[in-house]
Amino acid sequence: MSIFDVVPVTAEDHRRRARRRVPRFLFDYLDGAANDELTLRANVSDVRALRLKQRVMRDVSSVSTDCEMLGFKARMPLVLAPVGMAGIYARRGEVQGARAAGNQQVPFTLSTVGICPLEEVQAATHAPFWFQLYMLRDREFILRLLQRAKAAGCTTLAFTVDLPLPGMRLRDYRNGMLGGGLPGKLSKLAQLAISPAWAWDVGIKGKPHTFGNIAEKIPNPEDLDLYKTFIDSQFDPSCTWDDIRWLREQWEGKLLVKGVMEADDARAAVDAGCDAVLVSNHGARQLDSVASSIAKLPGVVDAVGEQVEVYVDGGIRSGIDTVKALCLGARGVFLGRPWIYALASRGQAGVEQLLELFQKEMATAMALMGVNCLEELGPDLLD
Ligand SMILES: Cc1cc2nc3c(=O)[nH]c(=O)nc-3n(C[C@H](O)[C@H](O)[C@H](O)COP(=O)(O)O)c2cc1C
Numbered sequence: 001m002s003i004f005d006v007v008p009v010t011a012e013d014h015r016r017r018a019r020r021r022v023p024r025f026l027f028d029y030l031d032g033a034a035n036d037e038l039t040l041r042a043n044v045s046d047v048r049a050l051r052l053k054q055r056v057m058r059d060v061s062s063v064s065t066d067c068e069m070l071g072f073k074a075r076m077p078l079v080l081a082p083v084g085m086a087g088i089y090a091r092r093g094e095v096q097g098a099r100a101a102g103n104q105q106v107p108f109t110l111s112t113v114g115i116c117p118l119e120e121v122q123a124a125t126h127a128p129f130w131f132q133l134y135m136l137r138d139r140e141f142i143l144r145l146l147q148r149a150k151a152a153g154c155t156t157l158a159f160t161v162d163l164p165l166p167g168m169r170l171r172d173y174r175n176g177m178l179g180g181g182l183p184g185k186l187s188k189l190a191q192l193a194i195s196p197a198w199a200w201d202v203g204i205k206g207k208p209h210t211f212g213n214i215a216e217k218i219p220n221p222e223d224l225d226l227y228k229t230f231i232d233s234q235f236d237p238s239c240t241w242d243d244i245r246w247l248r249e250q251w252e253g254k255l256l257v258k259g260v261m262e263a264d265d266a267r268a269a270v271d272a273g274c275d276a277v278l279v280s281n282h283g284a285r286q287l288d289s290v291a292s293s294i295a296k297l298p299g300v301v302d303a304v305g306e307q308v309e310v311y312v313d314g315g316i317r318s319g320i321d322t323v324k325a326l327c328l329g330a331r332g333v334f335l336g337r338p339w340i341y342a343l344a345s346r347g348q349a350g351v352e353q354l355l356e357l358f359q360k361e362m363a364t365a366m367a368l369m370g371v372n373c374l375e376e377l378g379p380d381l382l383d
Pocket of ligand 1: 030031081082083084085111112113160258280281283285313315316334336337338
């Protein structure tokens with residue numbers, strides 16, 4: 001951006017502002033991915049490499065991006081993905097994200113490890129939102145969480161299956177976010193000292209920084225090292241499809257399985273009773289060198305697209321990227337980093353502006369491709 005670019009417009013513009021605003025270790029936690037970040041780059045570049053067909057003279061006077069996703073009537077085929085600790089990127093960040101999503105009529109998904117608890121998000125919004133769940137060893141606690149999600153009016157449960165353990169995110173070690181001993185602590189203090197706007201707005205005025213939904217399970221949730229210890233000890237790596245069957249019996253709402261990449265896993269998810277699958281590699285934060293999610297989308301659509309709704313996330317950075325994913329058979333896309341970049345950069349207003357931009361980009365692309373509704377998008381419109 002030059003000095004004359006005064007207004008952040010794209011996800012990348014917000015990313016640059018976020019980098020200046022939040023402490024380095026938090027920016028890296030958001031921006032980074034597993035190991036050498038090969039899949040992170042592939043997620044973005046594989047979407048970018050797809051080419052659309054321009055078609056002309058087809059009466060595009062009634063272009064609409066309206067759609068329905070798991071019973072949610074949305075203005076566009078976008079969902080705000082669950083992002084742990086979103087509330088550390090802006091003051092009470094999950095509330096701001098949920099309000100932005102409500103105003104733009106798209107679903108918001110609250111992470112198990114969000115800062116704001118279910119009840120706070122519910123109190124702050126009118127639109128129903130979705131809840132993302134990780135399987136913890138303590139099933140009684142899971143049942144209580146499900147009851148809380150139901151009581152908060154959550155209509156869809158997104159159950160994440162690609163995190164039996166956290167991936168190796170090397171930036172978190174390098175910058176002292178995790179471990180690092182005394183040098184790590186000093187480095188974090190220095191990073192906080194050069195982020196005064198964030199320190200005042202979020203660090204001081206945005207408290208408490210507890211993991212609202214699971215606060216009772218972590219002795220001192222403000223300590224990130226203890227949070228990692230908690231994940232290591234509480235997340236259940238012994239999970240199988242039988243647990244999804246169990247979950248299906250417990251949860252009456254819609255069930256989306258988040259994090260399948262292979263057709264046979266998608267079939268297993270459908271057999272276990274889910275209503276939707278999300279093709280995802282967790283934003284490249286888990287297995288580095290796995291394929292991009294967009295590359296895996298067609299295989300999953302072929303396998304289960306007739307039975308359940310199929311979604312994708314990873315590397316979607318614009319409305320045009322969204323149109324490409326729909327051409328490959330996705331019902332909608334989840335946005336991870338882009339909404340947090342916008343949140344960190346300009347709060348709720350930033351997220352709303354970004355969603356508005358995506359909607360306009362989609363509608364414009366559709367008109368230039370000669371289609372009026374999302375159902376008309378298909379592989380024939382990719383070059
Ligand atoms: C900082 C960060 C935290 C995340 N936390 C969660 C989480 O708590 N639960 C979850 O299911 N996925 C989580 N994800 C993955 C996102 O939901 C989503 O799958 C991914 O970000 C999509 O890729 P994108 O960032 O390229 O859009 C997280 C992603 C990021 C970047």
